[in-house]
Amino acid sequence: MVATNAFGMGINKSNVRYVIHAQLPRTIEAYYQEAGRAGRDGLDSECILLFSPQDVQIQNFLLDQTQLAEDRKQQEFLKLRSMVNYCHTEDCLMKFILKYFGDNDAKNCGRCLHCTDQRQTVDVTKEAQMVFSCMKRTRERFGKTMIAGVLSGSSNRKIIDFKLDQLSTYG
Structure with a gap:
């Protein structure tokens, strides 16, 4: 329905x-x-x-x-x-709602996405530095699709024509 x-x-x-x-x-x-x-x-x-x-x-x-x-x-x-x-919010969703309605003693529900979240923090510093380095080396002339192509080692015609396959960040 x-x-x-x-x-x-x-x-x-x-x-x-x-x-x-x-x-x-x-x-x-x-x-x-x-x-x-x-x-x-x-x-x-x-x-x-x-x-x-x-x-x-x-x-x-x-x-x-x-x-x-x-x-x-x-x-x-x-x-x-x-x-x-x-x-x-990154807190318990049910607790947030209950507090909104005045229940200041609300506890975590243990069932919502935030209470059961088992994701880990991942350090992507090196990857971010590589993206920024690629953008700098291309003098910020290209959009996200071209930058992604350079970083992934694409043999796209434009990448070859602009000689972006010769950058240290290629591939």
């Missing part, structure tokens, strides 16, 4: 497994309400939030266009800021 948030609010199914937000909801209240559509039968479910900085620009624009009183508009901007903070 696929639904917009307007239609989705009327869905009364207990076995929804996924709620996917294709853009940023304006408030944590809205997000919590919509995310709560999944897993009402008690089984595991997921809520996935796809977020882009452009979403914030759109929400800011829409808020600017509203006819709300200035103090109410500022409250709405603060709610949007809280939603953006949620997207950027």
